[in-house]
Amino acid sequence: MEFKQIKQAIDEICADRGLKDYKLVFSRGSELSASACGREITETAIGVSSVLTLTAVINEHGGSASTNLFDRENLERMVDMAIDNASHLEGTNKCRIFAGSPSYGKTSNPAYTEPAMKDIIAKTLEIQNQMLDADARVQSGSETQVGCESSVLFLANSKGLCLENRTGYTMYYQSAVVKDGDDVKLAYDYKVQDLDKIKLDKCVSEAISKLGALPTQTRQAPAVFSSDCMRQMLGAFIQVFFGRNAYLGLSLLKDREGQKIASECVNLIDDPFEPSGVAQIQFDADGVATYRKEIVKAGELKTLLYNLSSAEECGKQTTGNSGPFLGSAGTMVFSLYLDKGDCSKDELYARAGDGVYIQEMKGLHAGANPNSGDFSIECAGFEIVGGKLDHPIKSFTISGNFYDLLNKVKALSDEVEFSPPHGFSRFGAPEVLVESISIGA
Amino acid sequence: MLNKSLINEVLGAALATGADFAEVFLETTENRGIGLTDNSVHRISGDVVSGMGLRIYKGLRAVYGSTGDLSRSGVLSLAANVAGVFAEAPTVAAVELVERIPANINPVKIVPSSIPNKVKIDLVKKANDAARSYNSEISQVMVNFMDTDRRIWIANSEGLYTFDRQVRTRMAVSATATRGTENQSGFHGPGMQAGLEVFTETYDPAEIGREAARMAMVNLNAGYCQAGSYPVAIENAFGGVIFHEATGHSLEATQVAYGVSEFCGKVGQQVANPKVTAIDDGTIPNAWGSINIDDEGRPGQRNVLIENGILKGYMIDTFNARRMEGFKPTGNARRQNFQFAPTSRMTNTFIAPGNDEDEDIIGSIEYGLYARKMGGGSVNPANGAFNFSVAECYIVRNGKIFEAVRGATLIGKGSEIIKDIDMVGKHLAHGTGMCGSVSGSIPVNVGQPLIRVAKITVGGR
Known part of the structure; x- marks a missing residue:
């Protein structure tokens, strides 16, 4: 069923129920992918999905309900569920139906045509063979995957707003397992790339470089975070920048806007139109126009992130950061990145002197506590000796506090790399030199 | 859902291009959630999702498709697309479907989706009020109540046609304690495969709230854990996450079938300390991770993975069993929903009770840690490197538990740590968790009695 028909049905049902204020979000997507191991395609997948979320506003509170069943009976059930959900809500956070921004930015998402499954399969096998041929130590369990996804999103509400966004892109995942005696190491690459440009990335060479790791020592030392690790760190702690979390005391940045919270070289930006993004979006889940904003500029907290509800609660203006689009909306980021510095990577290592290079981090979902800012995480990487990357080191831990870390940033490399998008969100960072960190081994 | 004749038609269409097996998975799931923060119910949500997953095998190759469009044209179109990946003549025909009714080990007294929000909100507020009143330094409390009613139908080209209904209910409380500019937190979140009676008969919501608040206060008063290498005593219940992460994932066929596990080819060998017996048991009545049938329609099983330190077997799904000569599926195929192909996953995994007294375990540690509550973790099954965080931790000196410390990881x-589990207590308990892997996020229990790990690397400051 097309969105226009669904919306018409919902409008009729809401009128019948006397519901005046409501918002609809409809998403339809499709996915294709192929995976290979041991020079063979092991699995191909085809998926199509549609989801509709209705937010009903009763007494200024918004209750939500979702379904992927679009017949009249199920749509009526969804409307009744949303109304019932809304009628039990309490508290100071109000749900507002938004009539629309004066104008919306223009996305540059490339027009996307899904590749044919046979081409996806051929590319997956080509990369798989290249990976296994690259080095005798690469194991047959090494995996390659190529996939594509495309989606269309509609947001409409009872004030006549109707917005649409389309995205589509191809991605690859390459995971190399290498073995030398009993020593097994793994590295992966996961990136957005057009099908014809996909080639074997650096996972094989990176996995091999990890072989022969030596133990490191428990100590305090300077550390350089890889872009990937710093992106993960931002993802784990991003909610400390959410205005409602600060309002609730779940972030230590309450009332800190306008104050220094990080080193002067730290600039944190959220830009829904960041040029390299393939999932740009011109509106948030409230229907408010999105825009580029500096969250931290030269170490000073310029703004927290707000949606319409949290902005009203906190006496601020929305920053166009309402999300996610489906389900109950809270706060989300788009292309959130730590801006680049002016050092080459080699200069960062030179400035570190003797320390560690953190190439890989695991367990942030459990080892990072946004409430306190504390983290204690398993890592792998390299020893930095005499200002140069030296030998690989065995699993170690780093421990510290995110708020302290922001103030210990000494320098950043001159190139920002981004993770692939998850929905409309992604994170970016350069490599980052931190003055010192607790290392456990 | 689809009638039997249309399911047969889908299976036939899926087999039309040379596949040797086809399986239809149909699902209708209703999820409901209530969120309370700042003393107010700020979120109530509900969703109903329904769809079909269709899988075919041709030898060692699988094709999976999913759709939410359950119209005749929608499901037959998916079957054509899935079959279109192959291009050969049919080799097998679907066998006539014969209905099988699984035994129900997870009875439900009060179906939560039929209960008004008001009743659940009252339970949520009990937990909130108890956490708030635990200590004046408790500054914020978040309560999440969730219930799921999942109905699945599975049919395959070998004639299987079966159905299950899985109802799960969980309440999770996060408490924040604040002093000056410092926040610390505590969490408690039990759940069962049962109805609302979980929180009217089995668990007292107030106790859940108090437990989260107690942990937050312990952490607020704790110093930082020092990094190093120590003996660690890990308490029962959610402490079992050590086995789940360090070893469990590496025993899933997802890894083993592709040779990407440190336990490949080691069945019959001594892989753990003789004190360690580890089991994955999907048949514990009403346990959070239990299953009447797995997501391929096989009855849940009790699988002994390690017995007295000797590796006895793996957790295996149908597709990966094809790559593992001499092994059969073990009733461990699971998936988040119809959008994911099922694969081998854990259910309720635990270290079985041993013979050591708890006081002897603590008493044996000259200097080390007592991990009373664990957080989550992760593992790289290829080389067994694992991590997990400690949510509540104490220093042990001269066989006695002293001050709390925080920030330990x-x-x-994995293959080394299970050899270092050298004491196993008598009091088994289970903890509730969600496990994320290739087939999505699924409910699992972890468990163990109090154990001692002779030496482990501890991250801290």
């Missing part, structure tokens, strides 16, 4: 290698 335990890391190591």
Whole structure:
């Protein structure tokens, strides 16, 4: 069923129920992918999905309900569920139906045509063979995957707003397992790339470089975070920048806007139109126009992130950061990145002197506590000796506090790399030199 | 859902291009959630999702498709697309479907989706009020109540046609304690495969709230854990996450079938300390991770993975069993929903009770840690490198538990750590968790009695 028909049905049902204020979000997507191991395609997948979320506003509170069943009976059930959900809500956070921004930015998402499954399969096998041929130590369990996804999103509400966004892109995942005696190491690459440009990335060479790791020592030392690790760190702690979390005391940045919270070289930006993004979006889940904003500029907290509800609660203006689009909306980021510095990577290592290079981090979902800012995480990487990357080191831990870390940033490399998008969100960072960190081994 | 004749038609269409097996998975799931923060119910949500997953095998190759469009044209179109990946003549025909009714080990007294929000909100507020009143330094409390009513139908080209209904209910409380500019937190979140009676008969919501608040206060008063290498006593219940992460994932066929596990080819060998017996048991009545049938329609099983330190077997799904000569599926195929192909996953996994007294375990540690509550973790099954965080931790000196410390993470290698579990207590308990992997996020229990790990790397400051 097309969105226009669904919306018409919902409008009729809401009128019948006397519901005046409501918002609809409809998403339809499709996915294709192929995976290979041991020079063979092991699995191909085809998926199509549609989801509709209705937010009903009763007494200024918004209750939500979702379904992927679009017949009249199920749509009526969804409307009744949303109304019932809304009628039990309490508290100071109000749900507002938004009539629309004066104008919306223009996305540059490339027009996307899904590749044919046979081409996806051929590319997956080509990369798989290249990976296994690259080095005798690469194991047959090494995996390659190529996939594509495309989606269309509609947001409409009872004030006549109707917005649409389309995205589509191809991605690859390459995971190399290498073995030398009993020593097994793994590295992966996961990136957005057009099908014809996909080639074997650096996972094989990176996995091999990890072989022969030596133990490191428990100590305090300077550390350089890889872009990937710093992106993960931002993802784990991003909610400390959410205005409602600060309002609730779940972030230590309450009332800190306008104050220094990080080193002067730290600039944190959220830009829904960041040029390299393939999932740009011109509106948030409230229907408010999105825009580029500096969250931290030269170490000073310029703004927290707000949606319409949290902005009203906190006496601020929305920053166009309402999300996610489906389900109950809270706060989300788009292309959130730590801006680049002016050092080459080699200069960062030179400035570190003797320390560690953190190439890989695991367990942030459990080892990072946004409430306190504390983290204690398993890592792998390299020893930095005499200002140069030296030998690989065995699993170690780093421990510290995110708020302290922001103030210990000494320098950043001159190139920002981004993770692939998850929905409309992604994170970016350069490599980052931190003055010192607790290392456990 | 689809009638039997249309399911047969879908299976036939899926087999039309040379596949040797086809399976239809149909699902209708209703999820409901209530969120309370700042003393107010700020979120109530509900969703109903329904769809079909269709899988075919041709030898060692699988094709999976999913759709939410359950119209005749929608499901037959998916079957054509899935079959279109192959291009050969049919080799097998679907066998006539014969209905099988599984035994129900997870009875439900009060179906939560039929209960008004008001009743659940009252339970949520009990937990909130108890956490708030635990201590004046408790500054914020978040309560999440969730219930799921999942109905699945599975049919395959070998004639299987079966159905299950899985109802799960969980309440999770996060408490924040604040002093000056410092926040610390505590969490408690039990759940069962049962109805609302979980929180009217089995668990007292107020106790859940108090437990989260107690942990937050312990952490607020704790110093930082020092990094190093120590013996660690890990308490029962959610402490079992050590086995789940350090070893469990590496025993899933998802890894083993592709040779990407440190336990490949080691069945019959001594892989753990003789004190360690580890079991994955999907048949514990009403346990959070239990299953009447798995997501391929096989009855849940009790699988002994390690017995007295000797590796006895793996957790295996149908597709990966094809790559593992001499092994059969073990009733461990699971998936988040119809959008994911099922694969081998854990259910309720635990270290079985041993013979050591708890006081002897603590008493044996000259200097080390007592991990009373664990957080989550992760593992790289290829080389066994694992990590998990400690949510509530104490220093042990001269066999006695002293001050609390925070910020500890335990890391190591799975195949080494299970050899270092050298004491196992008598009091088994289970903890509730969600496990994320290739087939999505699924409910699992972890469990163990109090154990001692002779030496483990501890991250801290």
